[in-house]
Amino acid sequence: EDKVVQSPLSLVVHEGDTVTLNCSYEVTNFRSLLWYKQEKKAPTFLFMLTSSGIEKKSGRLSSILDKKELFSILNITATQTGDSAVYLCAGSGGYQKVTFGTGTKLQVIP
Amino acid sequence: DVKVTQSSRYLVKRTGEKVFLECVQDMDHENMFWYRQDPGLGLRLIYFSYDVKMKEKGDIPEGYSVSREKKERFSLILESASTNQTSMYLCASSPRLAGAKDTQYFGPGTRLTVL
Numbered sequence: 093e094d095k096v097v098q099s100p101l102s103l104v105v106h107e108g109d110t111v112t113l114n115c116s117y118e119v120t121n122f123r124s125l126l127w128y129k130q131e132k133k134a135p136t137f138l139f140m141l142t143s144s145g146i147e148k149k150s151g152r153l154s155s156i157l158d159k160k161e162l163f164s165i166l167n168i169t170a171t172q173t174g175d176s177a178v179y180l181c182a183g184s185g186g187y188q189k190v191t192f193g194t195g196t197k198l199q200v201i202p
Numbered sequence: 203d204v205k206v207t208q209s210s211r212y213l214v215k216r217t218g219e220k221v222f223l224e225c226v227q228d229m230d231h232e233n234m235f236w237y238r239q240d241p242g243l244g245l246r247l248i249y250f251s252y253d254v255k256m257k258e259k260g261d262i263p264e265g266y267s268v269s270r271e272k273k274e275r276f277s278l279i280l281e282s283a284s285t286n287q288t289s290m291y292l293c294a295s296s297p298r299l300a301g302a303k304d305t306q307y308f309g310p311g312t313r314l315t316v317l
Contacts, residue, residue: 124304126306134292134310134311135245135308137306180244180245182245189247190247190304191247192244192245195244
């Protein structure tokens with residue numbers, strides 16, 4: 093059975109801090125690793141990673157994939173209160189099969 | 203911008219009622235998905251569809267059925283709602299384009315409460 097595990101479950105940081113969110117996966121016929129941000133409604137897409145060692149960046153967010161260790165991290169630098177959300181990691185494998193982790197809840201306090 | 207809409211944001215039903223949750227996407231995506239999201243369990247796939255009139259069971263299809271009569275619309279049906287189906291239901295769609303098909307676009311969710 094495919095499995096995606098995220099850590100930590102939750103964390104609280106101060107504005108300006110840098111955070112690292114972790115995602116490990118066991119996905120049959122692995123194809124890609126996805127990160128989403130979920131505020132009070134629908135998850136919104138952040139990154140899709142398919143190759144090891146290639147960092148993807150979007151503003152203060154960046155992510156990288158290690159296909160040997162079956163691991164990905166999401167970094168957020170200079171955090172802001174607007175970064176407060178649940179961050180979801182998902183592994184895609186096989187035909188249209190995407191397995192989600194339970195998410196990391198990030199709270200950024202002023 | 204991709205837009206995925208769901209018919210209701212909040213819904214309260216009684217045990218045993220038949221419930222229809224509707225999802226519509228406007229980006230001509232081939233793939234559509236229904237998930238439920240529960241605390242501590244994350245998103246779990248109920249059903250997905252990769253074409254009109256085609257459907258595949260996800261991880262937790264029991265107690266649910268789906269219908270896809272038109273490409274843009276994917277319906278989730280609870281034939282006889284039960285209290286353990288109280289949850290947040292999320293619809294998603296994705297294109298079949300190579301390199302992009304893993305990226306799913308989500309609707310706003312329907313929070314269903316079954317009393």
